[in-house]
Amino acid sequence: MPKEPDFIHDLNEQQKRAVRHTEGPLLIVAGAGSGKTRVLTYRIAYLIQQQKAAPDDILALTFTNKAAKEMKERIQQLIGDEARKLWMGTFHSVFSKILRFEAEKIGFTSNYSIYDMEDSKNAIKQLLRENNYDPKEIRPRTIQRLISDAKNELIYPDHYQEKFVHSTLDDITAKIYGQYVERLKHNNAMDFDDLLVKPIELFQKNEDVLEKYQDRFKYILIDEYQDTNHAQYKVTNMLAEKYKNLCVVGDDAQSIYSFRGADIHNILDFKNDYEDAVEIPLEQNYRSTQAILKAADSIIKNNESQLDKTLWTDNDMGDTITVLDNYDERDEANRVANYIKELKARKGYDYNDFAILYRTNYQSRVYEETFRRKGIPYQLVGGLSFYQRKEIKDVLAYLTLLINPDDDTNLVRIINEPSRGIGNKSLHDLMARARSTNQSLWQVLKNVDQIDLYKPAENSVKDFVAMINELKNDLKNNEKLINVTKKLLEKSGYMKSLVEENSPKSMTRRENILELENAISYFEKNNNNASLSSFLQEISLITDTDKYDEEKPAVTMMTVHAAKGLEFPAVFVVGLEEELFPVGSRNNEEVNIEEERRLFYVAITRAQEVLFFSHCRSRYKYGEEQRKRRSRFLDEVSSDVVRTETGSSIKQDKDRFSEKNSSSSQNGDTRIEYDWKKPLYKKKNRSSNNTQVYYDNPDEDPFQVGAKVEHNIFGQGKIISRSGEGEKTKVVIYFKERQQRKTLMLRVAKLRVIG
DNA sequence: TGTAAATTTCTTTTT
C-alpha cells in the first residue's frame, strides 16, 4: 500500500477517521460548517492515492451540479488530472446519463425528452381535458403533486388504485397517473421523478445491467443524505448491494426537502440497513462565531426529533446578532441596504461577502428595486431561471422535436409559435385524430392529407413538416448545432416575429436567445462529440444554484433552500414573520413546523461572522397590505446573543404603534407593542402600491419633468408635465417613436428612467 | 384566427 499522502494532515481526528475508513458502509454525521465537503474530497482523493480504486470506480452524488464541479476541481488539485474520470453529479444528472445508455431496455430511446414541472403540468392538464375534467376544478398542479409523491414512494399506477382510492381526488389521480405514465412513454419523455424511478425499473428487469453498474461503481458517496427520498434511497442501495462501499454524509438537523419526498429516516435508519455501518460524527464547526452557533443551537433544540450531537467551535464569540424590527418590507430593504453599506465601510467587506436569505422567491423583488436605486450590485439566484423563460423553452422545444418528434407536449408548444395559422380548432382536430388512431401528433401531421382540415391550416402544417424535416436532415448530416439553431430561428419565423414586435420585451427575448446561442456554441466547443441530445439533457438539469458565482462582486439574494451548503461572512435572514417564516398553511394542510425550524437553522448556520434577522409589521401580499406578527422563531433564539433595533419609521408612527415596555418578551429587550390585528390605513405621502414612486425623500423621485423614460409598449419618451400627488401622480409623456402624447398614472405605468 | 381586455389565481421551498 502506498504511503499516506501528506494532505491527510490537513484534517482533524474525526475527519481523518472518516477519510481512512475506506471499506464498508460509513455514515458521516456532519454538523453545519464541519468541513464535510473537505472530508468528501479528501476521501475520494485518498481512495485513489491508496490505489483502492481507480477514478472511474467511484460514484459521488451531490446536491447540485456546481458542488460536483467544485469537488472535482479540488480533487484534481490533490491527485491530478485523473480526477476527470470520476462520476460526479446530482442524482438526476448521473442517472439521466445512465438512462441514455440503457433507454432501449425499458422502451425508450436515448433521445428521450426531459420534462420540467411546466411540461409535466401541461401533459397532465391535457389528460384532464381528455378525460372531461375541468382543469379549473381539478387543478393539474394538485394531480401532478400527488403523482410525483407516488413516484418518489415507488408506488406505481396499479398500486395507487389499491392504496389510495378513498376520495374522488384519489380516484381521478389513479386514473390520470396511469394515463400520464403511458403518455410520457408514448412521447419518449421522462419527468424529473422518472430519472430516479426508471433506473430502478431498469435494474429490476435487467439483472445483468444492475451488475454491470454495481461493478462499475465500487465506491459510492452520497452528500446531503438527509434529503434523499425513497427512490434515491432504493436506487443507491441497489447499486451498493454488491460491494457495500457506501459512504453517506448528512445532517438530520438540515433536512429541508420533505415536500419533495425527502425522508429523514434514510439517515436515521442507515445503521439498521447496514449492520456493520460505522458512524463518525463531525462536530467541530470551522465556519461561524460562537454567538451564531449559540443562536443556531437554541433554535434546533426546540425540535423533538433530532440526533444527539454537539457542535462546537474554537472561533471567537463574535458580534451580537441584530434583529431589525421594521415598518414594512420597503423599510426592511432600506435598512438592510444601509447596513450593507455601513458594514462594507466599517469592516472592509466586499459586496460578495453578503447574502440576503428569505423563505419565498417573491420577497426578492423589493430588494432588487431598493438595491438598484441605491446602486448596490446584487445577484439573484433562483426565481425564474434562464431556461424556464418562454422564448428559451420555445427554442428548446423546437430543438427537442428534431431528435424526438413524437414528443407531443413539445410539439404542441411550438406548432403555432409564432402564429402560423394553426389555431385552437385545427390543433384540436389534429389531436383528436392522433388519439383515435393511437399515433403521435407528428405522425398525424406528416399525413395531414388524410384528414379534412381547414385549408389554410393544412397548408401551414405542410410547411411546418417540411421545415422540421429539413432541419432534421441537417442534423443528420452532422451540421453544427449552432448553425441548425440559427437556421431554425430564421425558418420558423421566430426571430422575425420578435423583430417585428419591436417592443422592449421582445428585445429582451432576442437578447436571451442570443445568450442561448452562445451557450450552444460554448457547449459545442467544449465537448468533442457534442450531440443535441446531450446538450438538451445537460441544460434541462441545470439548477438555480449552479449559476451562483461567489467571485462576482455583488450581494447574493436567494431562498434559504438555495443557500444550503453555502457560507457568507455576513447574512441577513429577512421576513421572519408568522405565516411567512414559518410559512402559513395552505388549505388545511398542516405546516411541518419542525422542518421550518430546520430551515431557519440552515439559514443561521450560513453565517460566518455577522448575522441579522429582520421582520416587518406589515407586508404586501396579493397586492394587499397585511399586518404581520413576528416569527415565533425569534423568541426561541437565546436572548444573550441578540439585540433588537426598532426602525425609526415605527417610532414616528404613533397612530399605529404605542410604545410599551414589554415584560413578556423572552429576550428582555424593549419592544414596541402593536395591535397586529388592527387594520391598516393608507400612509400619507407614500404610494402604497407602486414601487416606482417610493423614495427615501421626494428629491430622489426620478420621474420629474424633463426626465427621459421608457415604457414597455410605447417605447422611449420624455416627461412634459406632472400633476397630482402620491398614488395619484400623473405624468404627460411625449413618445418620440410614436410621435404622440400620453397621460399616464405613475402608479400604473411601468416606467423606467433612461440615460 | 389573432388580439386586447377582463377575469382569476397565485406565493412555499426544487431536482
Add this chain to the structure above:
DNA sequence: GAAATTTACA
C-alpha cells in the same frame, strides 16, 4: 401586483 387564463371583438 403579476401571470395565466378566459372572454369579447375585429
